[in-house]
Amino acid sequence: xxxxRRTVLKGIGASGVLSAALAAGVxxxxxxxxxxxxxxxxxxxxxxxxxxxxIGAAAPAESKDIVLGAPEIAENGAVVPITVTSNIPNTAxxxxxxxxxxxxxxxxxxxxxxxxxxxxxxxxxxxTTAVRAVVxxxxxxxxxxQKEVKVTVGGCGG
Amino acid sequence: MADPMKIRASLxxxxxxxxxxxxxxxxNGQRKDxxxxxxxxxxxxxxxxxxxxxxxxxxxxxxAVSRNPVFGFKVKxxxxxxxxxxxxxxxxxxxxxxxxxxx
Numbered sequence: 001x002x003x004x005r006r007t008v009l010k011g012i013g014a015s016g017v018l019s020a021a022l023a024a025g026v027x028x029x030x031x032x033x034x035x036x037x038x039x040x041x042x043x044x045x046x047x048x049x050x051x052x053x054x055i056g057a058a059a060p061a062e063s064k065d066i067v068l069g070a071p072e073i074a075e076n077g078a079v080v081p082i083t084v085t086s087n088i089p090n091t092a093x094x095x096x097x098x099x100x101x102x103x104x105x106x107x108x109x110x111x112x113x114x115x116x117x118x119x120x121x122x123x124x125x126x127x128t129t130a131v132r133a134v135v136x137x138x139x140x141x142x143x144x145x146q147k148e149v150k151v152t153v154g155g156c157g158g
Numbered sequence: 159m160a161d162p163m164k165i166r167a168s169l170x171x172x173x174x175x176x177x178x179x180x181x182x183x184x185x186n187g188q189r190k191d192x193x194x195x196x197x198x199x200x201x202x203x204x205x206x207x208x209x210x211x212x213x214x215x216x217x218x219x220x221x222a223v224s225r226n227p228v229f230g231f232k233v234k235x236x237x238x239x240x241x242x243x244x245x246x247x248x249x250x251x252x253x254x255x256x257x258x259x260x261x
Contacts, residue, residue: 033213110217114209114233115215115233116231118230121229123223
């Protein structure tokens with residue numbers, strides 16, 4: 001028992017095995033991204049203002065360079081297909097909000113090298129609402145656009 | 159353990175178009191079952207997409223994402239044969255990881 005422990009300690013201490021493991025990304029696999037933890041405050045915010053604040057985007061500028069694809073009328077609020085395509089250079093982050101949902105933030109994505117600011121997702125809408133996409137660039141500027149979606153049958157409760 | 163994800167990654171030029179269908183109930187904690195009891199929340203909170211060993215996308219997901227969610231991403235600079243690994247973790251701490259190759 002003691003032998004094994006000693007060997008292990010020696011192994012770690014002696015020759016930078018630990019730092020090698022760190023460098024290889026064994027111990028910390030995805031430190032590329034700024035926000036690793038689930039942003040509880042943002043997801044539990046009950047209105048758009050609070051949710052925007054929680055992601056650090058108090059007043060995003062309106063932008064026509066974000067293309068928000070959403071149906072004008074969604075018959076089933078439980079499954080509403082949404083696409084967000086950001087034509088803003090260096091898009092590093094996209095968040096998607098449904099303004100009248102009980103919890104407006106639906107999902108957010110951070111992009112690293114190579115990933116395009118282009119996402120597709122299916123969300124629930126509680127009722128007819130505006131859907132808003134917020135884009136953050138690599139240098140920390142926020143942009144936003146929104147689109148109204150009519151919902152015939154809501155998709156939240158039952 | 160949840161069912162495997164269905165991952166499809168197709169190359170268009172040098173951009174990989176990644177589509178993933180995740181098998182997950184995504185209970186939002188507001189739905190009631192037939193007996194009128196509230197079904198407890200059970201939903202994916204975080205997910206990552208790695209391509210060729212490099213993490214490229216990190217997603218955070220709330221209760222408003224539909225059941226058995228579908229996600230689509232585009233990643234530039236991918237090559238045919240690159241391994242795509244997608245992982246998720248839900249609010250109960252369950253995780254799953256699946257992979258596919260860019261074709």
